[in-house]
Amino acid sequence: MNIPPYGDAFKRALIPFANLKVRAQNTPDMTIYVSPGGFWHYTSTGSSYIEVIGGNSGTISVPAAPNNRWTLITLNTSGNVIAIYGIAAINPDFPEIP
Numbered sequence: 001m002n003i004p005p006y007g008d009a010f011k012r013a014l015i016p017f018a019n020l021k022v023r024a025q026n027t028p029d030m031t032i033y034v035s036p037g038g039f040w041h042y043t044s045t046g047s048s049y050i051e052v053i054g055g056n057s058g059t060i061s062v063p064a065a066p067n068n069r070w071t072l073i074t075l076n077t078s079g080n081v082i083a084i085y086g087i088a089a090i091n092p093d094f095p096e097i098p
Helices: 008-012
Strands: 022-024 032-034 037-043 046-052 071-075 081-085
Touching: 032 071
Parallel strands: none
Antiparallel strands: 022 032, 037 046, 071 081
């Protein structure tokens, strides 16, 4: 059985850059939505295509006032939507990306 990859509907509609789009929820709830798709993961030992089914992120927490914080919403090599939090401060630094 031949199953098309996630995001294939975007490819067929000739909008290849529409997969893995991030958007806010229709009702704000401190989460985001990532559309289905895929990406290439390159390492020193080779490369692999990671399929992402899409979905919602976890709830993004807010630092206590008056602090600010960088929060990165990313995809890991398992195709999961994860958040990487920076350290809360008045003038925060960008978090280290693993």
